[in-house]
Each structure stands twice: as C-alpha cells, then as structure tokens.
Amino acid sequence: MKIAALFSGQGSHALGMGQAMAAASPVAQAVMDEAEAAVPGLLTLMQEGPLEDLTLTANQQPALVATGVAAYRAWAQATGLTPAYAAGHSLGEYSAHVAAGSLNLTDALKLTRRRGELMQRAVPAGVGAMSAAMGDPAVVRKVLGQTDGVAEVANLNAPTQTVISGEKAAIEAAGLALKARGLKVIPLRVSAPFHCSLMERARAGLAGDLHAAHYGPLSFPVIANVSAEAVSDPAQIAALLEQQIVGTVRWVESVQRLADLGADLFIEFGQGNVLTGLVKRILPDARTVNIHTPDDIEAFLELVGPAS
Template identity: 65%
Template sequence: MKIAALFPGQGSHAVGMGTDLTAAFPQAEAVYAGAEATLPGLRALIEGGPPEDLTLTANQQPALVAASVAAFRAWQAHTGLTPAFAAGHSLGEYSALVASGTLDLADALRLTRRRGELMQEAVPVGVGAMSAVMGDPNVVREVCAATPGTVQPANFNAPTQTVISGEKAAVDAAAAELKARGLKVIPLKVSAPFHCALMQPAQDALTPDLQSTTFSPFAFPVFANVTAEANSDPAALPELLARQITGSVRWVETIQALAAAGAEVFIEFGPGTVLTGLVKRILPDARTLNVGTAEQVSGFKL
C-alpha cells in the first residue's frame, strides 16, 4: 500500500506536543535531544510553554519540525514502514524533507528558526493581513488580480477554501469585493502576511542559507508547495524552498497529484488533524490517518 506522509504547518502546535512520544520511543527522544542541542531552550518551550512564546513564529516553526519528525521516526521504527511520497504544508515541507533523508534535522531546525525570524521581520506589525475565503478559487484569483496594491492567494487549502495575503488595505478591499460577489471572508489572526510578495526580503535573506545547506539523496520524493510536483533532485531544493516564502501553497493540487501518483493512504505526522481534514475535503473518499501520539504509534494499523 502506497503511503503519502503529510506534515503540518503553523497553527498545529500545542504546548506538550510529542512529550508522550519521547517517553515511549527512543527515536522520538533522540529528535527532541537533538533539537535542544541545536536550539537550546526549544525543548523546554515545547514541553512547558508558555503558549504565547511557543506561538511566536521563530519558535513555532522549529518546534513543529521537531514534533513532526519525532512522530515520523517513532512510527517508522515501530512499524518498519516507509512512505512512497511525502508533502508538507508550508513550514511542513521542511519536516517532509527531513523525513525523506535529504535534509539533516539540525539544518532544518536552524533554517526554520531563521525563516521564522525573517518572515516576522519582513513586514511591520499591522501593515499586512491574511483572510480565509470560502468560495470559488477562480473568483479569488480574479479579484486579487484586479485589486490595487499587494494581495494574492497564499494558500489553496481546499476546493472552496483559499487564504489571501498582502497589504492590509488591499486585503480589506479584496475582501469587500469578494463579499459583494457572495463569498464568505474570515480575517485571520496572524503575525505577518505569509506567502505573498511582501515576503520578498525574507526570501532574499534566506536564499544564501539555503544555498549553503547540504542536501542528500532522497529516500522518497517530496512534493513541493510551489510546483505541486514530486521532486527527487537535491540540487533543486534551494530554489524551491526560497520561492515557497513568497509563493502560493498549492495544497489542493498537491493532494490531487499524490493521488494520481498512486497514494492509497494519507498519514499526517505531528500534532493536530488539519491536513487530514483538508485531504477529506479535496478527496472525500481518501483514507486518512493521524500519527502524533504514542498511542497512535503503538496502535497503528493500515
């Protein structure tokens, strides 16, 4: 059975995530020990908070990588299974690359800490905004393209759920037009306008770090956010990960492409169930599973 391993992005974090895994599985403990050695203080933040500090972008990103990779490695050691493919939502792409063996865990933690810092610094607080839009994504594209200022689709999460991102005034103007056309718009509480052109300073600053990172051969392909296509070429990763910062997360196309490639079961590794929920909206008949706790690892059945 071909498994697609999925890894969540920001918003899936919770204080204490993965701590039952570290107590039950040495592979998970090794991940958390490695995270602490790489970014001192991160483990205490994951295990005990406070929540407001864990939620900070520069902390949340490496923390979610640690929690997701810990779940994956515990599961792989316990079951002996290997996915056929992987994909991650935004930040989760780094977790997917660690799982595939092409990116070292310590490098992923350092890169996502830096990525979080740069994304937060790219736009002053209050200048940007993001909103979730329920309705036809083609209408969202059309309205964003016609709205003055910077506003663009950031995440194509589900067939009728698209997140827009950009300058607050432009996002508000697009939202007003979308509502006038009968679409539902929900403003999001975010610290910065991710996955839009305003993130260009972060993309430019992270690019040298990506270019100096060593990427190893893939154990299995990882579908990239910006192309929604399988990638097994380590040399392509610096550009793909840089473009991801300003580009749209093409999640609907990614899940459809995984299914077309033969994925028969979709397993979300790490805290939360956001991605399995989205998969069900994209492919209503898809088989989905979650692996984020010790119980889910030890009781795993395909």
Template identity: 65%
Template structure:
C-alpha cells in the same frame, strides 16, 4: 499482498500545542533523540515545546522549528515501530522542511536552524499591522481574479481545498479584496496572524534566507516530495534550495498537491505531528480518501493498515 502506498504529510503553522510529542519521547528512543537534537541545536526549544508558555511557543521563530521537531519525532517513532516507509511525502508550508527531513534530503539540525532563521525573517519582513490575511470560501478562480485586479499587494497565499483559499498582503488591499469577494457572494474571514505569509511582502525574508538555503547540504531523496510551489514531485536535491526560497513568497498549492498524491495511487494519507488540519483538507479534496494521524504514543502503537 502489495505494500500499502503511503503519503506522509507534515503540518505547518497553527498546529502547535504545548506538550506536543512529549509522550513519544518517553516511549521511543527515536523521538527522544529528535528532541535532544532540537535542544542541542536551539537551546531552550525543548522546554518551550514541553511546558510552554503557549505565547512564547506561538512566536513564529519558535513555532517553526518546534513543529519540525514534533513532526519528525512522530515520524521516526512511527517508522521504528511499524517498519514502514512512505512512497511519497508533502508538507504544508513550514511542513515541507519536515517532509525533506523524513525523505533524508535535509538533516534535522539544518532544518531546525533554517526554520528558526525563516521564522525570524518572516516576522521582521513586515511591520506589525501593515499586513493581513483572510480565509475565503468560494470559487478559487474568482479569488485569483479579484486579487489580480486589486490595487496594492494582495494575492492567494494558500489554495487549501476546492473552496478554501487564503489571501495575503497589505491590510488595505486585503480588506478591499475581501469586500469585493463578499459583494460577489463569497465569504471572507479575517485571520489572526502575526504576518502576511506567502505573498510578495515576504520578499525580504526570501532574500535573507536565500544564502543559507543555497549553502545547506541536500542529500539524495529516499522517496520524492511534492513541492508546495509547483505541486509536482521532486527527487533531485539540486532543486530543493530554489523551491524553498520561492515558497516564502509563493502560493502553497495544497489542493493540487493532494490531487497529485491521489493520481499516484496513494492508499492512505498519514499526518505526522500535532493536529488534524491536513487530514481534514485531504477529506475535502479527495472524498473517501483514507487518512490517519500519528502524533502520540497511542496513535503510533495503534497504527494498522
């Protein structure tokens, strides 16, 4: 019997929860080491993950490294328990850093420092109230057309599923685009976000993080990662810094990413860390796809193919 073709998926912002992964640290030494490393690298982060408060954990600069820690802890516990290795990985926005850690390209400490800085820069890039994001239900081609014809900064931030696209930009431009989309029969729902991510307003954050991204060390890929901005397989570490820089202002092409994984013949999509957002999107993109979630001791121990 051939080995299963596993795609490891790693969530982005919004999947966090107080206490995420804490039970894994009590059962698996590998998870405990991840959380200990997180605390050594960013003092105080472990306490926020395990006991909150939620408002502080939700802050972008805390949430980003916290999700990397929780996702990598789940992955390493799973790998130690099952002895399995994925054939490929992908992460949604922030989750791409977790995917690169799993693939051996980026060490955990570097990923934690980079995502803390990324979160700080993204939060500072746009004054509060200036930007906005909306989730749009309908034809993504129409969304792209309306954004392209809009005045001001508004662009597709996430192509999440066949009929779910998130737009991002200046509040007035997002509001106007949302009104036009509604007039065309689409549904637009304002999102409660701290900043307008994945649009040109994030240029200062991309420029601010660029020196650290290009100074970081990237090792060889244990398995390829599908990049957000290209939806293509990457297995050359020389391309990693540039792709992560482009990701800050570019669209997350998740719909195409999952299609790429499906074309590779993936048998099972395993989402590591808190939440089930990515598993749900996979089901919408590839109906009938087999998905599994690994974010707790129970889920690790019950894992079976």
C-alpha cells in the same frame, strides 16, 4: 499500500507537543535532544510555554519540525514501513525533506528558526493581513486582480478554501468585494502576511542559508509546494524552498498529485489534524491517519500490522 507522509505548517502547535511520544520512544527522544541542541531552550518552551512565546513564528517553526519528525521516526521504527511520497504544508516541507533523508534534522531546525525570524521581521506590524475566502478560487483570483495594492493568493488549501495575503488595506478591500459576490471571508490572526511578495526580504535573507545547506539523495520523492510536482533531484530543493517563501502553497494540486501517483493512505505526522481534514475535502474517499502519540502508533499497528 502506498503511503503519503504529511507534515503540517504553522497553527498546529500546542503546549506539550511531542512530549508523550518522546517519553515512549528513544528514537523520538533523540529527535527532541537534537532539537534542544540546535535551538537551546526550545524543549522547555514546547513543554512549559508560555503559549504566547511558543506561538512566535521563530519558535513555532522549529517546534513543529521537531514534533513531526519525532512522530515520523517513532512510527517508522515501530512499523518498519516507508512512505512512497511525502509532502508538507509550507513549513512542513522542511519536515518532509528530513523524513526523506534529503535534509538533516539539525539543518532543518536551524533553517526554520532563521526562516521564522526573517518572516517575522519582513513586514512592520499592522502593515499586512491574511484572510480565508470560502468559495470558487477563480472568483478569488479575479477579485484580487481588480484590487489596488498587494493582495495575492497565499494558500490553495481546499477546493473552496483560498487564503489571501498582502497589504492590510488591500486584503480588507478584497474581502469586501468577495463578500459582495457571496463568498464567506474570515480574517486570520497571523503575525505577518505569509506567502506573498511582501515576504521578499525574508526570501532574500534566507536564500544564502538555503543554498549553503547540504541536500542528499531522497529516499522517496517530496511534493514541492510551489510546483505541486514530485522532487527527486536534491539539486532542486534549495530553489524550491526559497521560492516557497513568497509563492503560493498549492496544496490542492499537491494532494491531487499524490493521488495521481498512487498514494492511497495519507498519514499526518505531528501535532494536529489540519492536513488530514484538508485531504478529506480534496479527496473525499481518501484514507487518512494521524500519528502524534504512542497510542496512535498502536492503533495503526492494529489496523495494518507491521511490515513483513
């Protein structure tokens, strides 16, 4: 059994996230305590809200890191298992590095807090937009190439789901052109146009912090969003996380790379099941599991048993 540990990005948050796991697992509680120390007030916000404040990028990002890492560490302690690989969608790449031991939790929490602040401020409100286009990604790329203004591929999420990001007028124009070609286009409710060149200010602002952080040896490789390749050299991590802010999240290729490397069980750690859903669309026969609550760990143990 080769396990791929997956960690979600923005949009998977909810009030009470991680609370049940922390109550049942001292290891998970220790993660939450470290999160509170790194970002004071974060735990109260995660448990009590208001949801609008938790949804803010600067709060949501470290909250998702804490929840994903808490679930992962509780699972690892209960099962004695170690993944063969890890991957995270956008923000989740930081959680993947914490799981792999290449980035310590406090640094990840502080980096993602800063990342969220910078991404939120990078573009004035109302200037940017994002949409999800359902159809052939080659058609999406062709239309974007013919669109005036900034309109770029942000996420290649599934074989027929491509998220586009950029200037509002350009994204709206691209959406109309895609609809004229028979594609379904869904405008996304986001606070900023992520993973496009409009995030350049955020990239520049975070670069120094990323390169100043310490990256240690990886216990297992992490698939990088921007290259869809396995990273085993800690010297590569800062540059890849920097590029990711303005680059495309190549999730389809990342999941396919995991499969090519032999991964045969995909476990999504933390709140939500977005990534396991995308894995099923990319690899219809893949085995997937979600670990967020103590009950999820119990069900997993019943399924596979603890490591010998």
